[in-house]
Amino acid sequence: MKHPHSSKSGRAPHRHASELQVHLLSPKEKNRFQQLLAQQHYLGDAKPTGDFLCQVVTRHGKWVALLVWGPAALKLADRDQWIGWHATLQLERLKLIAQNRRYLLLHERGTEPNLASQALAAATRALPEQWQQKFGYRPLLAESFTDPEAYAGTCYKASGWVPVGFSKGHRRHRADYYVPGERPKRLWCKELTPDARATLRNPSELPPDCAAAVVAAPHGVLPLKMAQQRSLLEVFTQAPEPRARNTRFRIGPVLALVALALLAGKRQFSEIARFATRLTPRQRAALRLPRKKGTKAFYEVPSYSVFYEVLTRMDPEAFAELLSGWLSRQQGLLPGVLALDGKMIRDIIGTLSVVDTEEGAPVALGVMDQKEKTERCELKVAQQVLAKLPPLLGTTVTADPLHCQKETARLIVEQGGDYFLQIKGNQPTLLAQARKQTGGGSPLLSRPAATTGAWKNGG
Numbered sequence: 001m002k003h004p005h006s007s008k009s010g011r012a013p014h015r016h017a018s019e020l021q022v023h024l025l026s027p028k029e030k031n032r033f034q035q036l037l038a039q040q041h042y043l044g045d046a047k048p049t050g051d052f053l054c055q056v057v058t059r060h061g062k063w064v065a066l067l068v069w070g071p072a073a074l075k076l077a078d079r080d081q082w083i084g085w086h087a088t089l090q091l092e093r094l095k096l097i098a099q100n101r102r103y104l105l106l107h108e109r110g111t112e113p114n115l116a117s118q119a120l121a122a123a124t125r126a127l128p129e130q131w132q133q134k135f136g137y138r139p140l141l142a143e144s145f146t147d148p149e150a151y152a153g154t155c156y157k158a159s160g161w162v163p164v165g166f167s168k169g170h171r172r173h174r175a176d177y178y179v180p181g182e183r184p185k186r187l188w189c190k191e192l193t194p195d196a197r198a199t200l201r202n203p204s205e206l207p208p209d210c211a212a213a214v215v216a217a218p219h220g221v222l223p224l225k226m227a228q229q230r231s232l233l234e235v236f237t238q239a240p241e242p243r244a245r246n247t248r249f250r251i252g253p254v255l256a257l258v259a260l261a262l263l264a265g266k267r268q269f270s271e272i273a274r275f276a277t278r279l280t281p282r283q284r285a286a287l288r289l290p291r292k293k294g295t296k297a298f299y300e301v302p303s304y305s306v307f308y309e310v311l312t313r314m315d316p317e318a319f320a321e322l323l324s325g326w327l328s329r330q331q332g333l334l335p336g337v338l339a340l341d342g343k344m345i346r347d348i349i350g351t352l353s354v355v356d357t358e359e360g361a362p363v364a365l366g367v368m369d370q371k372e373k374t375e376r377c378e379l380k381v382a383q384q385v386l387a388k389l390p391p392l393l394g395t396t397v398t399a400d401p402l403h404c405q406k407e408t409a410r411l412i413v414e415q416g417g418d419y420f421l422q423i424k425g426n427q428p429t430l431l432a433q434a435r436k437q438t439g440g441g442s443p444l445l446s447r448p449a450a451t452t453g454a455w456k457n458g459g
Helices: 027-040 077-083 087-092 115-135 154-158 196-201 226-236 251-263 269-277 281-286 304-313 316-331 378-388 406-414 428-437
Strands: 020-024 053-059 062-071 097-105 141-146 162-166 170-173 177-180 186-191 337-345 349-356 362-368 396-399 418-423 453-456
Touching (some): 027 053, 027 062, 053 115, 062 115, 077 162, 077 186, 077 196, 115 154, 141 196, 226 251, 226 281, 251 269, 251 304, 251 316, 269 304, 337 378, 349 378, 378 406
Parallel strands (some): 337 396
Antiparallel strands (some): 053 062, 062 097, 141 186, 162 186, 170 177, 349 362
16 A cells, blocks of 8 residues: 555665756546545545646656645644744735645555655755746645554654644635544645745735746735734824814824734835725724724725825834834744834835844834935844844844944943844955855855855854
């Protein structure tokens, strides 16, 4: 009997992984593919749904393994916690996860050790490019399940997959709810690109080859829970009001909406306005938005012009200070690794964030503009934000080449932290020195670095 996931060690000679080739299933091969799955896989054939891809792994032209990939599970608590993204990003970027639906090895169990992990690794390496060719975008993560009562999942572990938890043991019934069913399955995940999790949870824009996968989150999905939304609203009611006192939309709700939109990755006035329109009546009421006259449960949201007026007239430092204080109270102790990240809202106002790289959430904010060498430029604002952070003992701060400056490094060290700053051509002398000290190669990678280096505390 042939088994779908792993093979025990045997005495057969080891075959080199370079002999394996992976190609997409052709129409002529479809019947054979489906028959093999139906006859030999314990789950049978897989029904196409959503973005659906089938791979055939061959060796010297002979089929040795079959794989089926499809859409990721809608909700997996352990997976979502492992990635560290909030609900809005999870729904917008779910298509960037491909799920391995079937894996079938076409040999007798125990006859070819290592083939299971080698075939899986080869298929996983080929997946991003093949997926992009077929669907127009490149996935960042892969997920799969094994039955722990039947299979140890050895081939997944051997090919670099990570066990991140278990499913809840429920199955989908009809369209919109789940019922108790199958026993819990072990959940495995694998990053298909370096720092895939960090990319998925970062509210900034995705790489161009991933952008086509993004879909609009449904109405009522916010990056914060209801209790946190109310807490944020209370904070912003303290902000100074830059407009006339008789305005319909008060400063607290408007700024709370702006903050929620920023945390969800929105960077344009139009995106913030559309974000507000997706709030449910319950969420609008919780944010104390005004009820429309003549109705009992219809709450209005600010228009584009309201957001524009507030953001162009408000005191940006006061906004950043209030939001940073709220974020720090929510975070508690600072995480182990922080990253500096600056983004502009059109050319009106920009935010400089100190981001928790594990959770993808900002722990402090500053306000910047696009002008260079002023007190409001990104570099100066970053230094101002760093100076206000609590002690950074045990924390490493990372940043792009713009922040590779002595003053930035000094502030981090004086706070008790370490830094890891990228070096590029804007620091030619330092870049030449780094290349000389590392022999022309990167201190982190085995291959030579053509244009970049790194400057670390003590290095």
